[in-house]
Amino acid sequence: MLEHDVLVVGAGLAGMRAALAAREMGANTGIISKVYPVRSHSNAAQGGINAALVDRGDAWEEHAYDTVKGSDYLGDQDSIELMCQVAGEELISLEHMGVIFNRDDEGRLGTRAFGGQRRARTFFVADITGQAILHVLYEQLLKSDITSYEEWFVTSLVMQEGKCCGVLAMEIRTGRVYMIKAKSVILCTGGLGRVFEPSTNALIVTGDGIALAYQAGVPLMDMEMVQYHPTTLKGSGVLITEGARGEGAYLLNKDGERFMERYAPNMMELASRDVVSRSETIEIAEGNGVNGSVLLDCRHLGEKLIKEKLSQIYDIGLDLLGIDITQEPIPVQPGMHYQMGGIKTDIDGLTSVPGIYAAGECACVSVHGGNRLGANSLLDTVVFGHRAGNHAAETYRGTEHESLDVEGLVEQEEKRLAEMLSRGANGDRVAKIRLDMGTAMNAHLGVYRDENGMKEALDTIQQLKGRYATVPVEDKGRTFNTDLVFDLELGLMLDCAEAIAVSALERKESRGAHSRTDFPERNDADWLKHILVTSTPAGPEISYSPVVITQWTPEERKY
Amino acid sequence: MELAVNVRRYDPEAKEPVPYWSEYKVEVDEYTTVLDTLINIREDIDGTLSLRCSCRSAICGSCSMRVNGHAQLACKTRVSEIAPDGGSVTIEPMGNMEVIKDLVVDMNPFWDKVKAVDPWLQPEGPEPEGEYLAPNEDMLHLAGVMGCILCGACVSDCTVLEVDANFLGPAALAKAYRFVADPRDSQEKPRLDSLRQYSGIWDCTRCMECVQVCPKGVAPMDRIMAMRDLAMNAGFDKEIGARHTDAFVELVSHSGRLDELKLPVKTVGMFNIRAMQSFAPVGLRALVRGKMPPIFHKMVPNVENVRRIFRKLEPKK
Numbered sequence: 001m002l003e004h005d006v007l008v009v010g011a012g013l014a015g016m017r018a019a020l021a022a023r024e025m026g027a028n029t030g031i032i033s034k035v036y037p038v039r040s041h042s043n044a045a046q047g048g049i050n051a052a053l054v055d056r057g058d059a060w061e062e063h064a065y066d067t068v069k070g071s072d073y074l075g076d077q078d079s080i081e082l083m084c085q086v087a088g089e090e091l092i093s094l095e096h097m098g099v100i101f102n103r104d105d106e107g108r109l110g111t112r113a114f115g116g117q118r119r120a121r122t123f124f125v126a127d128i129t130g131q132a133i134l135h136v137l138y139e140q141l142l143k144s145d146i147t148s149y150e151e152w153f154v155t156s157l158v159m160q161e162g163k164c165c166g167v168l169a170m171e172i173r174t175g176r177v178y179m180i181k182a183k184s185v186i187l188c189t190g191g192l193g194r195v196f197e198p199s200t201n202a203l204i205v206t207g208d209g210i211a212l213a214y215q216a217g218v219p220l221m222d223m224e225m226v227q228y229h230p231t232t233l234k235g236s237g238v239l240i241t242e243g244a245r246g247e248g249a250y251l252l253n254k255d256g257e258r259f260m261e262r263y264a265p266n267m268m269e270l271a272s273r274d275v276v277s278r279s280e281t282i283e284i285a286e287g288n289g290v291n292g293s294v295l296l297d298c299r300h301l302g303e304k305l306i307k308e309k310l311s312q313i314y315d316i317g318l319d320l321l322g323i324d325i326t327q328e329p330i331p332v333q334p335g336m337h338y339q340m341g342g343i344k345t346d347i348d349g350l351t352s353v354p355g356i357y358a359a360g361e362c363a364c365v366s367v368h369g370g371n372r373l374g375a376n377s378l379l380d381t382v383v384f385g386h387r388a389g390n391h392a393a394e395t396y397r398g399t400e401h402e403s404l405d406v407e408g409l410v411e412q413e414e415k416r417l418a419e420m421l422s423r424g425a426n427g428d429r430v431a432k433i434r435l436d437m438g439t440a441m442n443a444h445l446g447v448y449r450d451e452n453g454m455k456e457a458l459d460t461i462q463q464l465k466g467r468y469a470t471v472p473v474e475d476k477g478r479t480f481n482t483d484l485v486f487d488l489e490l491g492l493m494l495d496c497a498e499a500i501a502v503s504a505l506e507r508k509e510s511r512g513a514h515s516r517t518d519f520p521e522r523n524d525a526d527w528l529k530h531i532l533v534t535s536t537p538a539g540p541e542i543s544y545s546p547v548v549i550t551q552w553t554p555e556e557r558k559y
Numbered sequence: 560m561e562l563a564v565n566v567r568r569y570d571p572e573a574k575e576p577v578p579y580w581s582e583y584k585v586e587v588d589e590y591t592t593v594l595d596t597l598i599n600i601r602e603d604i605d606g607t608l609s610l611r612c613s614c615r616s617a618i619c620g621s622c623s624m625r626v627n628g629h630a631q632l633a634c635k636t637r638v639s640e641i642a643p644d645g646g647s648v649t650i651e652p653m654g655n656m657e658v659i660k661d662l663v664v665d666m667n668p669f670w671d672k673v674k675a676v677d678p679w680l681q682p683e684g685p686e687p688e689g690e691y692l693a694p695n696e697d698m699l700h701l702a703g704v705m706g707c708i709l710c711g712a713c714v715s716d717c718t719v720l721e722v723d724a725n726f727l728g729p730a731a732l733a734k735a736y737r738f739v740a741d742p743r744d745s746q747e748k749p750r751l752d753s754l755r756q757y758s759g760i761w762d763c764t765r766c767m768e769c770v771q772v773c774p775k776g777v778a779p780m781d782r783i784m785a786m787r788d789l790a791m792n793a794g795f796d797k798e799i800g801a802r803h804t805d806a807f808v809e810l811v812s813h814s815g816r817l818d819e820l821k822l823p824v825k826t827v828g829m830f831n832i833r834a835m836q837s838f839a840p841v842g843l844r845a846l847v848r849g850k851m852p853p854i855f856h857k858m859v860p861n862v863e864n865v866r867r868i869f870r871k872l873e874p875k876k
Binding site: 035039040097104106108139235319475479481 | 601621674705
């Protein structure tokens, strides 16, 4: 029998941090991931991790204010205060574990500038910060005695009398289904980028945890807040780090003008991401772009700096476009990048359903509100992963596992998978449905939105759900059946898409990443509140939750 | 441009599970990567094709496979570079690992070897309140090794692993180097002591394959060579590999060229009877085929110049 006190789903930064914390608290801990831990998408975080270190003359209040303003006042200020207060501690503990942060001349941790912040407080490892931290947490995982289920896919959460008591999961290598009992499950499955096409996100980023929680009746919050990153490579949509602009790169239009001067005269290229993405979209729409994109110019930074601090994007330019960024600007455009919303949790990662926790991108505490600042995502993962691990371990200490009909549950799940495998060809394909969903979401829930477009997207999603019910899985085998995995993921993504569209239709104003051409202004009187969406038998149900305001009264947002 | 993609397949559930080839025709352009073509195949042509892939930007390490015979990240390889005029490409699973299905290989032994080098930082003494102080050059140097994404390409094409599955291999050894060279780690000597044993740093044959195929410029072989130096400097100089290195240097610095008769003798030691006996058949075969090195070893002309170079390079003791 597979059972743990705490089972973490997902082995990126939040997941491994949560698992390590839970184990440290003495819990019998397991971690389960559909890929090997070092394959997780935390890898892709290039730029860095924010922390206001007091001994550098920085103050957490400054960081918190920048975050609140960046969130367009939708972030909960108590959660943001907490995150910024413990940021230094978490950063140092990562360094102690072995992360090889870049240093200053005295051998202390060095910083770089990042968007939406008035001072340089982003700590980094070249432009591989996420990877460098992910691999170090993996080292710690290897050092621990945490049970790691690698290349296992969680197919359902198991609920009994309103409490979660484990998961059903498929071992991808064999196709066998197992029940893993757990007193608490921490969902750390990351974002949902693949719901959109294109997206900077990896192919594995399919909103699994968000949808699993949604299906289990946990409310999702701020789902309408989807971040478009200002610099993604034209064509492939691959991410170009904000670190490039942090180091001083320019954004140019077809006339070679630094157009951000007209949109954000103070912060220029380093204004908040939503602001820069909108500016680029306007430039392109007004015919100032270059073949549907704008240009990111790194040339003046010099070859040495580029190769030392931006080596990965130097490689990306060469590998994917054949462009040497030390010699030529590269074409970039806004691209779907991050989901600010997610599973609603408190500051300990706990959801409204006992036994279900969440942390990292799949969760919504909410610290990012309407727009996340660059380099706050890594911080979010370690701070709230740590707290969720602690709390989950503590809550069910000394309690017993629920008694369950394990064989029955496994059999039922195997039947469900067998039905999916048994469907005959009907001309439709999982990939086609995914692409139709992604295209519709990008067209109607992108940088600019309006009522008609969003309604159209929601209609499309409903139709796609119909097609999904009968779509065949071509690979009929059990061994490493990635085709089946994609089908399972698609079902989860469609739920995420629905939650996003429903929430976005509800918010009748423009705030943060949610910009409506039919409601272009922010409207604090009516909409300074979170939108929650809960899955019910009658369909998605909307409710609201107040925004917590402690010391910063909402004001107009200018960069 | 049309491209023929030949993929080596394997289905363990087939009646007679043997590898076979599938050929697919796909449209590609200048920027299409090998991974793009495989995703295209999987999504539009043949959903039964299994492979691992995720980030599409050479950072997650999932999509290592052999492309035209050499391990590469499929997402980092543009078709136009390897088949500039169309034609065909050949895709196979990584080598030195058991195939599970199609392009998916069993990586468990790979992870076990990574774990075997105790890959976690082991500082000494109580933790400081702030960060450990460390020179930026050291961290930049380590970032080069930390760039390793554990994709397995080096292990796939390692020529030692082909004949000795026990070899820790380039990836695990590069990982080990990341700690040996970390100024914050206190276990340099014990780590080197363990790495100098059988299956460790002395088992590399310096074939350069790992350096060649590494998609992230980690150069595992160079890290292994650096650890050989560090191990010898730390006093671990009795290994056969270390003695071989010393003997090599001594002989060349003396006569300006290698004395191939003395090298094995000096390496194993004159009184190591068993090892000396084991050379006899090799010597006989060499003699029969006329490949015996000259009994009387000659110095190169102007050998003094060679010696001067060695004196200059020799670290001051």
